[in-house]
Amino acid sequence: MNLNISLIGAPTDIGAGSRGASMGPEALRVANIVTVLEGLGLNVQDRGNLTGPHNPWLPPVDGYRHLQEVAQWNQSVHDAVYAELAQKRLPILLGGDHCLGLGSISAVARHCRATGQKLRVLWLDAHADFNTAALTPSGNIHGMPVACLCGYGPDVLTHIGGQVPAIEAKWVRQIGIRSVDEGEKRLVHSAGLEVFDMRYIDEMGMRAAMELALALVDANTHLHVSFDVDFLDPDIAPGVGTTVRGGPTYREAQLCMEMIADTGRLASLDVMELNPAFDVRNKTAEVAVDLIESLFGKSTLMRKTR
Template identity: 80%
Template structure:
């Protein structure tokens, strides 16, 4: 695991169905993310915020809301993430809505091809984000990034990594899923995505879930974690625009992050959909910082 970290803010809610995620990066900073990471001996640079078009708040066109602006924001994210990876730093993307996972993971996929690494993506989310313009009820592109990464979407988004598809669906593990639209459900099944939904976690436990999700990682694997804050149970994380009851508890989320840290393979991270306008005294941002600390090795006791 790299000890040099770059924080990259992407203050936009361009792909979301509610306003406010554009304030997420600052809420993370106010919650003390940089200092928290530095306490663990990590060298952290904050690159500030990326710039992009404002949110015009328009209705969908051909099943997509704000497509051109979404492309512009994702290209900016792609370029910033790739530059950090090429400097051998571990980038943390501070969102912003989850459509930005498309630019982020496209950059990681491009970097892995260039360096001969295998890629594993953990998608921690209440939603599968596997809609297409013909399936989406809303046209909000934050419900489409995984589908786009798998080659299902407009050319301007699916080609961002330099290869279509950017990801083989077999490289993705989705964890915490509990809200999937009807047409999306069929597409997830047809594509063969590996999904550990909340029923699976309830029945088998978070430890078993993460053992499977992290199986076969080796020294040649780059692990990318895309963490949508709505992954968490809403009572502990109210500051998101798309809350779904019944998510992982605080302890389940901590175990998830600690087991990722134990692999030593984390190479890049997205923290998405934090919406301070819906939060209570910044508690969701503070919880996110706490969980990110665990991703980088915070634990109660010294572990072998």
């Protein structure tokens, strides 16, 4: 794993349905993300926060809320993430709402095209985020980034990163899903997205889900994790704008992160949708940082990597 880490704050809730995710990067810093990662022997550089348009809080236009502002924020994220990857550093994007995964992952995909690496995206989330303007009832673009990455969406979003589609659906593994809109279900199915929903995890266990999600990850694979904090059950992570009951427990989430760490292939990370406005004494940020620590190799015992 790359020991040189760059933190990039993206303080915006431009794509969300509630305000507050713009405070997420600072909450993660308050929860000592820098100190925790340095404690694992990592070289951490905090690049500060990106800037972009303010949230005008307007209704949808032609099925999209804040389309141009979302595009500007995602272009900034793309450029920042790509620059860190070009310097052979491991970027951690501190969100911000999950629409920003579009900019981050399009940059990772561009980097993989340039370096000849395979890409595997693990999308840890309560939601599939595979909506389109025709399907979404809200127009909130944080419900659309995976669809946009796969080429379903407006040109101003799908062309970020320079290739359409930025990724293929078969490169994505979604884990923890438990809230998918009716029309979105059909699109997920037709696109061939591989989803390990909570029913699968209930029946087969997190271990089986992660073994399949990480299958064929090898030394030439760039592993990107897009961690939406609402992936977690709201009992342990109340500080999100879109809570969905019945998510992974603390131990299930720890196992998920530890199995990713065991691959040694993690190369970029998003931490998204943390909303301090809904949190209790920064509890959710602290849980998120604890899980990120496991993602970067904290374990009870010394373990061999694959």
